[in-house]
Amino acid sequence: MDPLEHAALSGTDEAAMAAKAEDSPLAMALLREISAALADYLETGETAVIDLKSLPMLDADRDALADLLGEGEVTATLNVAGESEVRETGYAGVWWVRHFGADRKLAAEQIEITAVPEILLAHRDDIAAAADRLAASLKTDPPEPMTTLDRDTHHV
Amino acid sequence: MSDGRTLGQLLAQRGVSRRAFLKYSSYLASLMALPPAASRAMAEGLAKAPRQSVIWLSFQECTGCTESITRAHSPTLEDLIFDFISLDYHHTLQAASGEAAEAARHEAMAANKGKYIVVVDGSVPVGAGAIYSTIAGITNQQMLEETVKDAFAVVAVGTCAAFGGIPHARPNPTNAMPIRRLVKDKPVINISGCPPIPEAMAGTLAHVLAFGNVPELDSHGRPLAFFGDSIHDRCYRRPFYDKGQFAESFDDDGARKGWCLYKLGCKGPVTYNACATLKWNGGVSFPIQSGHGCLGCSEPHFWDMGGFYKPVSAPSDEVGPLAAIAVAGGAAAGVAAGLVHRAAKVKAKAAHTTVTVDDLEKTS
Numbered sequence: 001m002d003p004l005e006h007a008a009l010s011g012t013d014e015a016a017m018a019a020k021a022e023d024s025p026l027a028m029a030l031l032r033e034i035s036a037a038l039a040d041y042l043e044t045g046e047t048a049v050i051d052l053k054s055l056p057m058l059d060a061d062r063d064a065l066a067d068l069l070g071e072g073e074v075t076a077t078l079n080v081a082g083e084s085e086v087r088e089t090g091y092a093g094v095w096w097v098r099h100f101g102a103d104r105k106l107a108a109e110q111i112e113i114t115a116v117p118e119i120l121l122a123h124r125d126d127i128a129a130a131a132d133r134l135a136a137s138l139k140t141d142p143p144e145p146m147t148t149l150d151r152d153t154h155h156v
Numbered sequence: 157m158s159d160g161r162t163l164g165q166l167l168a169q170r171g172v173s174r175r176a177f178l179k180y181s182s183y184l185a186s187l188m189a190l191p192p193a194a195s196r197a198m199a200e201g202l203a204k205a206p207r208q209s210v211i212w213l214s215f216q217e218c219t220g221c222t223e224s225i226t227r228a229h230s231p232t233l234e235d236l237i238f239d240f241i242s243l244d245y246h247h248t249l250q251a252a253s254g255e256a257a258e259a260a261r262h263e264a265m266a267a268n269k270g271k272y273i274v275v276v277d278g279s280v281p282v283g284a285g286a287i288y289s290t291i292a293g294i295t296n297q298q299m300l301e302e303t304v305k306d307a308f309a310v311v312a313v314g315t316c317a318a319f320g321g322i323p324h325a326r327p328n329p330t331n332a333m334p335i336r337r338l339v340k341d342k343p344v345i346n347i348s349g350c351p352p353i354p355e356a357m358a359g360t361l362a363h364v365l366a367f368g369n370v371p372e373l374d375s376h377g378r379p380l381a382f383f384g385d386s387i388h389d390r391c392y393r394r395p396f397y398d399k400g401q402f403a404e405s406f407d408d409d410g411a412r413k414g415w416c417l418y419k420l421g422c423k424g425p426v427t428y429n430a431c432a433t434l435k436w437n438g439g440v441s442f443p444i445q446s447g448h449g450c451l452g453c454s455e456p457h458f459w460d461m462g463g464f465y466k467p468v469s470a471p472s473d474e475v476g477p478l479a480a481i482a483v484a485g486g487a488a489a490g491v492a493a494g495l496v497h498r499a500a501k502v503k504a505k506a507a508h509t510t511v512t513v514d515d516l517e518k519t520s
C-alpha cells in the first residue's frame with residue numbers, strides 16, 4: 001500500500017478509536033488488556049481469557065468493543081447443551097466466545113486470546129470413544145459399497 | 157448410584173461430549189467469579205468424578221428450595237447438574253414411597269459410605285423431644301443424625317436449614333434449629349435464601365464434585381463466590397443511594413424515577429447474596445429491580461429484623477458481624493448504612509435533596 005494512503009487510513013482508524021474511547025472507556029480499557037494479552041501470547045504462548053459477563057458492561061460498551069475488534073474469517077456455531085458461538089475478531093488470535101443456556105439466555109461471554117479456542121477442539125476422550133464406535137460399526141454393519149472415495153475416482 | 161464409571165464416560169454414552177463439560181465449567185467459572193483459566197481444571201475434574209450420590213432431607217420447610225433448584229427452563233446448560241448427581245433420596249421427588257424410600261436412603265448410605273453429600277432443607281425442631289416433625293416413624297433430628305454420620309459433607313439449602321428461618325422466628329415454638337447447630341463433625345455449607353438462588357445451589361455442588369473440596373466460605377458458612385458481596389454493593393440503584401436520592405413511598409416521584417429504596421426498608425446494605433448480579437427466573441429481574449426493597453431473606457433472623465418496611469438503622473447484634481465483613485471486604489457500605497447520620501436523613505427527607513456518602517459517614 002502507498003505509505004501516504006496507509007498513513008491516511010491509520011489516521012482515520014485512530015480518529016475512529018478516539019471517538020469510541022469517548023463512547024466507552026470500558027471498551028478501550030478492554031482493548032488495552034487484549035493487546036497486552038496478545039503480546040504475551042506471542043512471547044510466551046500463554047493463552048488468556050477475559051470474562052465479559054463479570055464486568056459491568058452496558059450494551060453500548062459491548063457494541064463499542066465489537067466495533068473496535070471487528071470481524072475475522074471464522075464464525076462457528078456449536079450445538080453443545082444449547083447453542084454456543086465462536087467468532088474470530090478482526091485481530092487474529094482474538095476470539096469472541098458466547099455460550100447460551102436455556103431460552104438462548106447468555107450464560108457466558110468471553111474474549112479468548114489463543115490460536116484456537118479449546119471448545120472447538122475435539123477432546124481426546126471423545127475421539128477415543130468415536131474410534132471405538134466406528135470400529136464396532138464396521139464389524140457389525142459393513143458399509144455400503146459406494147463411498148465418497150469411489151465417487152471421487154469416477155471424477156478422476 | 158455410582159458404579160465406578162466417571163461422569164465423562166457416563167455422559168458420553170448419552171451423546172454428551174467433553175465440550176459440554178467445558179461449556180458448563182465456563183458458565184460456572186463466570187458465575188462464581190473463578191479465574192477463567194480455572195474452568196478447564198473444573199471441566200477435567202467433573203469429567204473424572206464419579207456420579208455424586210446425594211441424599212436430600214426435607215424437614216421443617218415449605219418445599220420452596222426444591223422448587224427453586226428444579227425450576228429449570230428447558231433441558232440445556234443449566235440443568236446439566238442433574239446429570240452430575242444421583243439424587244438417591246428426596247421424598248418429594250422420588251418415585252418410591254414408604255419403606256422402599258427409606259430403603260433407598262439406607263442403600264445409598266451404605267454404597268457411598270464417606271462419599272455422599274447430604275442436602276438438607278428445612279430446620280429441625282428439637283423442642284418437646286423433637287416430636288414436632290417426624291418422617292418414617294423417626295424424628296427429623298434422628299434422621300439427620302443417622303444420615304450425616306457417614307456423609308462427606310452437608311449442604312444446608314435455604315434459610316431454614318442455614319439459620320432456622322421462619323420456623324425459628326420469634327417465639328420459635330418448636331425450638332427450631334439450623335443444621336450447623338446440630339452437625340458438628342462434618343463440613344456444613346450454608347446456601348441461604350428464601351429460597352436460595354438455583355445457580356448458587358448448582359454451582360456449589362459442582363464445585364464440590366469437580367475439586368473434591370468445600371469452597372471458600374464466609375463467617376456464616378456460605379460460599380464466598382455467591383455471598384461475598386452485599387446486595388447493596390452490587391445494586392444498580394446504588395448511585396442514587398450515594399447521592400442521597402431516596403424513594404419515600406412506593407408511589408412517589410422518587411419511586412417512579414427508580415431512586416434508592418433504603419428508606420422503604422431495603423435490607424440490601426446488610427444482606428449478602430447474588431440477587432443483584434444473577435437475578436431470578438433465568439436472569440429476568442430481582443426484587444429491587446421490580447420496585448421493592450430487599451427483605452434480607454438470606455440473613456440470619458431475617459424474619460425478626462424489625463419489619464420489612466423499617467429502614468436498617470443502628471447496628472444490632474445481628475448486623476455486627478456483617479458490618480465487620482463489609483469493612484474487611486473494602487466496602488464500607490454496610491457500615492455507612494448502619495450509621496446514617498440522623499440530621500442527614502432528616503435533611504434528605506425534606507425534599508429529596510442531595511446527601512453525599514461523606515454526609516452519611518459523618519456520624520455522631
Ligand code: SF4
Pocket residue numbers: 387388389391392393394395397415416417418422423424425444449450
Ligand atoms: S439500599 Fe437497597 S435499593 Fe438502595 S442502593 Fe442499597 S440495595 Fe439498592
